Amino acid sequence: MVIDVKQSLSSLYRYFNVPKEFSAQLSSMKLPHLNSENLPGWTALALSRKYAKKLAGHNVEDAAFVRQWVEYAVTQGVHADDSTSSSQVLKEVNKALADQSYIAANYLTVADLFLFYVLHPIVASMTFYEKEKYINLSRWFDHLQLEPNIRQTRPLVTFSRTLLYS
């Protein structure tokens, strides 16, 4: 099973307040030389550069990290619902968030948003035990979901502030 990235894209359109005609055009766009699987990633990056420059990275190094994590979300993150690879993906993201508040840099970037939308269905169905196991992921997720522009119509995922399993 592979997570459908189109949902994540439409959430991004909403976040950036992309006008409806434009988003419809983007959804049906096909670039001949580009791998169609990676298209959503490129679209996300392009959107952020057009509508919210800061979210694409403040400097060249951060921009490179943003690009890397968007690519990660599109290629590996979509497999997070597959039972064999989910633990690997969640572990990697959890490890990356161990010493950073956000995934690509020390501030919110489009990589955070994209990864949030891709991982939302997984985290929403995690047990309390798993949420505690991937505690950094939970912290980051809770932080992002409390912003209504990011969460949009999705229900709030409950996290327990007290440690239950250690």
Added chain:
Amino acid sequence: MPEAEQNPGAEKSKKQLKKEAKEAEKAQKKAERKAANPVNNEATTEEDVSVGKYGNLPMIQSEKPVERKFIDISALTPEVANQKVWIRGRLHTSRAKGKQCFMVIRQQHATVQCLAAVNENNSRQLIKFTSGVNKESIVDIEGLVQKVNQPIESCSQKLVELHVSQFWVISSAKSQLPLLIEDAARPEKKDEDAEGLSIRVNQDTRLDNRILDLRTPANQAIFRIEAEVSRLFRDILSEKGFVEIHTPKIISAASEGGANVFTVSYFKGSAYLAQSPQLYKQMAIAADFDRVFTVGAVFRAEDSNTHRHLTEFVGLDLEMAFKYHYHEVLNLIGSSFTEMFRQLQKKCAVQIAAVAEQYPVEPFQFLDPPLILDFKTGVEMLREAGVTMGDEDDLSTPDEKLLGRLVKAKYSTDFYILDKFPLAVRPFYTMPDPHDPKLSNSYDFFMRGEEIMSGAQRIHDPEFLTERAKHHGVDIEKIKAYIEAFKYGCPPHAGGGIGLERVVMLYLGLDNIRKTSMFPRDPKRITP
């Protein structure tokens, strides 16, 4: 072949010559080998100074009593150093190295290192004999207790070792064991990248060879703890004025519902194996015994293959008449439990530590007086944690586990009681709450987030009981005998029943109930 037919004699003699040549070569090689290994020769021809001090003892048929004092391996400490002692135990491991043989002898949970070395009292033949004895054989050893310079980490008796002077095999074990005690006793490492040996014995193999599996130190400890729990249950309740009764296990009608009973052929008809002693406990109360308890087998024909269900288990059930409020009973049962946990901590500390070595887990925490929460409070805690459930819903197993975790985080206790369950989820003989018709005077006890006891105030009025039975759609004809019991005056009473195996499993934090049942019975297993 034409040649052979024409000259059979010639061909044969050629073959025979070849054969003889080969045999001669073989004999020569053998002789050479024998000459090259004079040691073996020596071993068999040299004088044996240990004659009469080792060997296979003939089967002990009680020919004549032998006055000999044996010492327990667990008592081998530096205090008995430099004394000659006799021990009887099992050969746990043995390792021979030329002139020495190191052995570990095991007696239940204690192990000690024994050394058999060639010296003026011990011959090579003794060493050879000891190294050839099969593992798990029962042996008698006489030896000198010696202090060691460096503690022996691999044995329970770390500060001494035994220098063997006599070695007798009492009962030999087969050479091929279906499972090794070492493997069965290896602790389960929780970390995923363990570099040590990770040979595990899986549960089915253990249960098929239960006799060997039960010899591991952890299992020896578990069943001693189980015995103590049963003993404490009896002692604590007897002190509170309870009388032990024994209820029949062969009954004529399914007590709590026809689906989960075993049928047995009973002469020309059939009977059932008791699902619970509920009816008889209540009859004893109606017969003026006031406070009763019973310890006996319970048979449930549920086809559940889970970690916490058996088809046959030991039930510890109690029933008590009270004056005005069922909390008199609830508080008594709660305090009996905390008393039991406290005594277990005190009396079985060694055994609990032995179990924790193989199955490490956090020690059991409890409060005194025990924590009693309303069912409503429990539901609120679960809702705060994001679980959606109705007011009259029963707790599902994951909900119970989560609630256990939340209670532990908030109150620091592994043992708690939920009071006032919704009436809709309890059996028909549960007394409803007098003020809120949706609730009942019933309670559940939990240990480590799993339910161990379901109890309630029972309906002691026959008319009301009939009404409630009708309401639940129970056939009145089938429970006629039950209702009869209350027709001649019966005091208000309440009680509950626990499963011995489940309590021990949860107290020790084990993951499967088969670990606490000596010869477990489940839908797929009826032997050994």
